[in-house]
Structures are given as C-alpha cells and as structure tokens.
Amino acid sequence: xxxxxxxxxxxxxxxxxxxxxxGITYFLSPQLTLCAVGEQPFPVNPMAGVILMKSWDIxxxxxxxxxxxxxxxxxxSMENNRNFPGFYxxxxxxNTLCYHMDTWGRLRYPGLGINIQxxxxxxxxxxxxxxxxxxxxxxxxxxxxNSRWKSxxxxxxxxxxxxxxLGGKERLGRKIFSDLTAVQQEGGEYVIRxxxxxxxxxxEIFEKAKEIxxxxxxxxxxxxxxxxxxxxxxxxxLERPAENYVQSPAMVVSTLIPCEEYLEQTxxxxxxxxxxxxxxxxxxxxxxxxxxxxxxxxxxxxxxxxRALGATxxxxxDYIINLHKNGDxxxxxxxxxSYTNMMEKCLKQDEVFxxxxxxxxxxxxxxxxxxxxxxLEKVRNCM
Numbered sequence: 001x002x003x004x005x006x007x008x009x010x011x012x013x014x015x016x017x018x019x020x021x022x023g024i025t026y027f028l029s030p031q032l033t034l035c036a037v038g039e040q041p042f043p044v045n046p047m048a049g050v051i052l053m054k055s056w057d058i059x060x061x062x063x064x065x066x067x068x069x070x071x072x073x074x075x076x077s078m079e080n081n082r083n084f085p086g087f088y089x090x091x092x093x094x095n096t097l098c099y100h101m102d103t104w105g106r107l108r109y110p111g112l113g114i115n116i117q118x119x120x121x122x123x124x125x126x127x128x129x130x131x132x133x134x135x136x137x138x139x140x141x142x143x144x145x146n147s148r149w150k151s152x153x154x155x156x157x158x159x160x161x162x163x164x165x166l167g168g169k170e171r172l173g174r175k176i177f178s179d180l181t182a183v184q185q186e187g188g189e190y191v192i193r194x195x196x197x198x199x200x201x202x203x204e205i206f207e208k209a210k211e212i213x214x215x216x217x218x219x220x221x222x223x224x225x226x227x228x229x230x231x232x233x234x235x236x237x238l239e240r241p242a243e244n245y246v247q248s249p250a251m252v253v254s255t256l257i258p259c260e261e262y263l264e265q266t267x268x269x270x271x272x273x274x275x276x277x278x279x280x281x282x283x284x285x286x287x288x289x290x291x292x293x294x295x296x297x298x299x300x301x302x303x304x305x306x307r308a309l310g311a312t313x314x315x316x317x318d319y320i321i322n323l324h325k326n327g328d329x330x331x332x333x334x335x336x337x338s339y340t341n342m343m344e345k346c347l348k349q350d351e352v353f354x355x356x357x358x359x360x361x362x363x364x365x366x367x368x369x370x371x372x373x374x375x376l377e378k379v380r381n382c383m
Contacts, residue, residue, distance in 0.1 A: 030232035104273035310355035
C-alpha cells in the first residue's frame with residue numbers, strides 16, 4: 001500500500017474506534033466490502049474511503065467527535081460549512097492534501113478524508129419527505145458540482161433554496177441538516193444518495209452488523225453481506241473487476257504537506273479556479289450545441305432516407321395492392337419490413353411514415369392481421 005492508501009485506512013480505523021466507543025453502528029461501503037470479501041486490493045482512489053451510517057446516528061457521531069477532538073482532524077458538513085456540497089460528513093486529516101480544482105471553496109480543509117454517507121429512510125409523512133428532498137436537492141445543486149438544471153423540478157429546487165438562503169445560508173444549512181437527520185423510521189426501504197448515483201436497499205440488510213477483516217484491520221459490514229453486495233453490484237459481484245483508477249490532472253494528492261499550508265502558498269489558486277470554472281461553462285455550452293447539431297443532422301438524414309424509401313414503395317404500389325386483395329399477409333409482412341424499420345425511427349420523433357395514404361392503410365391492416373396490436377396502437381396515437 002502507498003502512503004495515501006495507508007492514510008485512508010488509518011482514518012477508517014479512527015472512525016471505527018469512535019463508533020465502537022459510543023455504540024454507533026456503521027457499515028463499510030459496498031466497494032470496500034467487496035475488497036474484503038473478494039480479496040481485492042485496497043482502492044487506489046483517494047476518494048474511495050466511504051462508510052455508511054443511518055441518518056439518525058449522524059448527530060451522535062458529530063457529538064462524539066466534538067467530545068473526542070482528535071488531533072489535526074476536522075468534521076465538515078452542511079451544519080458548519082455554508083458551501084458544503086451535500087448531505088454527508090467529511091472526516092478529514094488536515095495534515096494531508098487532496099485538492100481538486102473543480103471543488104474550490106467547498107471544503108475548508110481539502111485533505112485526505114472519509115465520506116460518511118447517510119442511510120436515509122422514508123418519512124411517515126409524504127409531504128415532509130418531499131419537502132426535505134426538494135431542499136436537499138436544491139442545496140446539492142447550488143453547492144455541488146451538478147449545478148445545471150435539466151427539468152422544471154430542478155429549476156424549482158434551485159430557485160427555492162436561493163430564496164430561502166436570503167435569510168442566512170448558514171442557518172438554512174443547519175436547518176436542512178437537522179431535518180434530514182431527524183427521521184428515525186425503521187423498516188421499509190433505505191436510500192443512499194451518493195455524489196454520482198442513488199441506490200436503494202431493503203431495510204433488513206442494515207438490521208445487524210458483523211466484523212470483517214480489511215488489510216489486517218477489523219471493520220463492520222452488514223450481516224447479510226451477500227444481499228448487500230448483490231443489491232449494489234448484482235449477483236455476480238465477485239466477478240466484478242478491480243478498480244481501474246486514473247488520477248485527474250486537476251487533482252493534487254499528498255501526505256507530505258498540510259492543506260492549510262498548500263492554500264497559503266498558492267495565492268493565485270482562487271483566480272485560477274474561477275477561470276477554469278468559466279472555461280468549463282463555455283465548453284458545456286459548446287457541447288450542448290454540438291449535441292443539438294448532431295441531432296439535427298441525424299434527423300435530416302432520416303428525412304432523406306424516408307423520402308427515398310417512400311418513392312420505392314410508391315413504385316411497388318400496384319404489387320402491394322394485389323397482394324392485399326389476395327390476402328397474402330405473409331408476403332406483405334416481408335414487403336413491409338423496411339417500412340416498419342422506418343416507422344420505428346419516425347415514431348421516436350412523434351411522426352408517422354406515410355409513403356402514400358393507400359399504402360399506409362394497407363400497412364395498418366397488415367399490422368392488425370399479423371397480431372402487432374401494440375405497435376399498431378403506437379402508430380395510431382401519432383396519426
């Protein structure tokens with residue numbers, strides 16, 4: 001193991017000691033659990049240090065950390081950092097550095113650390129659950145990396161949290177954090193909202209914990225380890241290949257320099273990060289336009305192919321009418337194969353391929369006689 005991996009393992013063990021001392025249950029992430037069960041090497045990614053903890057146990061861990069006050073350690077969250085990117089805890093070693101150019105200003109101490117992800121349960125009140133979700137999603141989109149909105153709901157969440165922030169962003173962060181950790185409903189289904197994906201697990205998986213050995217140290221994982229990993233990676237989780245991690249050129253990782261010292265020695269870092277963020281936005285707009293132009297070109301090619309195919313079927317119109325009069329639906333089905341392929345492409349654009357009105361009526365009759373009623377209904381809905 002290199003120095004960074006050893007540091008992450010040390011931080012995991014420190015969290016384990018705090019939790020055992022205060023009777024707090026936690027679980028290693030599926031990736032770390034798979035490393036222990038499948039005897040895979042410890043992850044090289046410095047951000048792979050992740051553990052799971054039930055959301056109502058998070059305030060207990062925060063209190064235990066404040067009582068312990070480990071030397072040169074920090075615990076950041078929405079509760080004490082107005083720019084924190086989401087609902088989780090970041091247990092960090094200040095004597096190290098794990099800085100990414102795209103996360104400027106979101107962490108007070110950008111060092112090597114462990115993300116403590118909450119295992120959330122559904123509220124008994126659906127209105128309260130939706131209210132918490134809207135605020136959580138809006139906060140993560142404003143403070144996190146995924147700040148672009150793709151739907152009306154995303155825009156509503158962003159605008160709502162920005163308006164609520166006018167009364168004090170620090171106070172709003174503490175309020176959202178407090179409400180999200182107040183739900184203590186056992187049973188049902190648990191959800192884990194990670195930075196990149198959301199996962200759902202049956203509640204019984206997290207009922208009991210057991211010990212497992214990872215790199216010579218003992219940690220806690222769900223007792224139903226097989227169900228835990230199957231829910232995360234599928235039944236063939238043991239065949240999952242080891243992580244192929246390549247460090248980003250915008251990331252700096254070191255165990256030899258404290259994060260505060262690095263930030264002090266690079267006064268132009270804030271300006272550089274702002275310029276990089278602006279360039280990324282411009283590139284994002286460029287990618288959107290490129291995608292739009294590609295879609296337009298594909299549509300133009302489809303229209304050209306549709307016109308050429310329509311002319312071909314008009315030339316064969318008499319032959320098709322003759323087959324229809326004789327009731328030869330097997331041969332008609334063969335003749336209309338290309339017609340069906342083009343119809344499927346047109347339906348994706350909410351259009352109908354109509355080479356000729358009489359040919360289209362024959363085609364619909366063929367669909368009905370050959371039993372393709374679902375596809376027939378799709379065509380009729382677009383007419």
